[in-house]
Amino acid sequence: MDLSTNRMTSVVVALFCGAFGYADTGFGADLGQGTAARAESVQSADGWSFVFTSYGWIPWMSGNSVVKGRSFDVNVDPSDVFGHLDWSTLPAWMSYAEARKGPIGLFNDVVYASLSGSRGFDADRRNLDFSGNVSADYTQVTVEAGGAYEIWADRNPVLSGTTALDVLAGARYWHQDAEISASTVTSGNLAGLVLENNRWVAKSGSVDWVDPFVGLRVRNQLGPHEELVVRADFGGFGVGSDFSWQVLATYNWQICTLYGHVLDGYVGYRALSVDYSQGSGTSRYEYDVLQQGPVIGSTLHF
Template sequence: MPKLIHCRWLLLGLLPLVTLAQGQENAPNPQLLSDTDTWTSPRYALQITPYAWVTGLSGESSPFKRAPTLDIEKSFSDVFHDLRAAAFINTWARHDRYVLNSDLLYVNTRESEVVGGLPFVGAAEGTVDTRLFMASLQGGYRVYDSEQASVDALAGFSFWDIRTRAHLTTAGRTKHHQESFSWVDPAIGLRAFYRFTPELSTQAQIHLGGFDVGSRMSYQATLTLNYDLSDNFSVAAGYKMLNVNYRRSGHVFDTRMSGPVIGLTWRY
């Protein structure tokens, strides 16, 4: 029930931008803006945004099948301390009113801890490497478009892949154990954009998925404030949330990540 309430609040958060967009439909614009999201071409648009995400991690996880479920509560400093590699990139493309969006997330961490109850191993002390990869791809249609605002409806899927490898020492012997599991979530989404001035704009995006097909439920939402540095580059700063609840075949991955984001967008 709390997760459904969160989703409801996220949807309500998009309403102000949608209302602003509708209010601008017949309003004159003092400056001609060629496109609302890339400002370069009225028919074609492409923008690529690598970004940094200052996120913590909470929830519960059992990456090893039949292993006990562990509670997770990590601040950003904890996550950063264990981080080996991370990459985040968002791509947006448009042709006329047809749009395509992809988002890639990769996080690789290593932590030292005592692990108990692993299959074929038992209690042991050592290091655990965890790799999280998520790729979402959604296509859609621009349901509203003006010189100052736009609203896009989206549908697609998200692919999740979790891989865990343990290097464990027990009774004077070192053992290695590796497992992986993956799933695909259907997803729907909504994106709203509004320009305040020729340089300053805001964007909100939300995706809902899972629906007990892959995970029980997943959602992500991003709200950013954007500033144009030039015709081809802009910076964005805001907040991002990601929540997924997967429980199948003895694996549990029920986690929440949230925190500030900052990105640099290249437009064509």
Template sequence: MRDSAPVSRGSEAANWALQITPYLWASGLRGEVAPFRAGPTVGVSKSFGDVLDTLNFGGFLHVWHRNGRFVASADAMLVDTTESRAIERVPIFGPVRGLSAKADTREINATLQAGYRIVETAPFTLDLLAGARLWKVSTKVTVSYGNFAVSLRESLDWVDPVIGLRAFYGLTDRLSIQAQGDIGGFGVGSRLTWQVVATANYVLTDRLSLSAGYKILKTDYRSGGQVFDTTLQGPVAGLTYRF
């Protein structure tokens, strides 16, 4: 799970660690989006159920590595959706029949960070991180009328610098809590981006752990008429394998 790989006190204290966590994120979506430079800005408000209805594929993976006090993490997500609807009325022309539109959207982002463990006292650790969040949002809209169809495709690509912290506290040998947050953009890519994730973690075996918590990712990107001002938030759950 993103930034919430559960670990025991013993593995936190070890000199070397590698954790791989595939996870689920039951996220809703709200905000404003204008993927086409010449198009309007559209308000979006979708629950996780709404997103699930249009989902073709969703994948989330987090990797955490530590060597001594040096740490690194990579978190990636890919979400592919398709939304179709009939168009019953067209401005100027009025009501129409047989006209429909389909929007295919693919969102990819990856957050890559490296840093240093500035506090290491059993059972608490604190890591200082810095890196970048990479975004690619591709949209294809197809309008169909009978056997005739026309498509328009465009994408948004940008990179945000980010800085952040990761805190871990071991409650027992098996149970822990963890929180990580970052902030960035600063006008380099987006105007502002930030995210926070907090989880409770339980060690099942020497290699496997479970996590559950909540994650929020906010981004405000505007450039050349394109807008991606969104908030993704919802529960997360993951299974971590430790090497």
């Protein structure tokens, strides 16, 4: 995401703040420049502070999947995601929340998306009996909950400002439901398939699992209103999936304050990978996919 896009995003949010008379900080044309000093987050009587983030993730998905014993290549780009969101229901939801007191943090992250008629799932070359105008209806939910504990904080010897290091631990719940259809089945092997509207459909049904994870997070306060956050975790360990990992890096800057509450904007990049399998034969389900792409959002401090 280039600087001009960042500037446009900042200006849009600034206009939103100013339009309702909420903005009581300065606002610069360049990211992280010209803003007033960052306001302190409001703390409750027992010392807790809270943040809530609403964000958008623009992912590419690549890998492979098996539904009802049929294997598929997964190659989904952002245009396929946005062009096939299922508007008959809630198409997508992405949010992050964290409560913090001293070195302790408790966090939750939710990603939900529902696609209809996506062309990003295609029969691979080993599965030519299930082919011809392949499309997918696909729903994915990931709900993450965990804790963070600050183990070190000091001035950064390389970058400006101060740095804190957190250890992370938690669990990530996955829910998936895939219906992949094709116009042609050439082998005569119809086991596990159903015929709907002259198309052969492989339905995974509801697939659910939970992955434990551990990780680290670095929070570098570049200035009174700028922060760089880098997080990495890995998990699965055969408890849910065979293995999973995630990397997230974001640049955060203060935009304005709303009734004394700080509103931040942020941009970054997120990658999330999982390798999960269950069943055998025509009940086999596998999902070995990497999702990666830019994220953009805003955070309200309570």
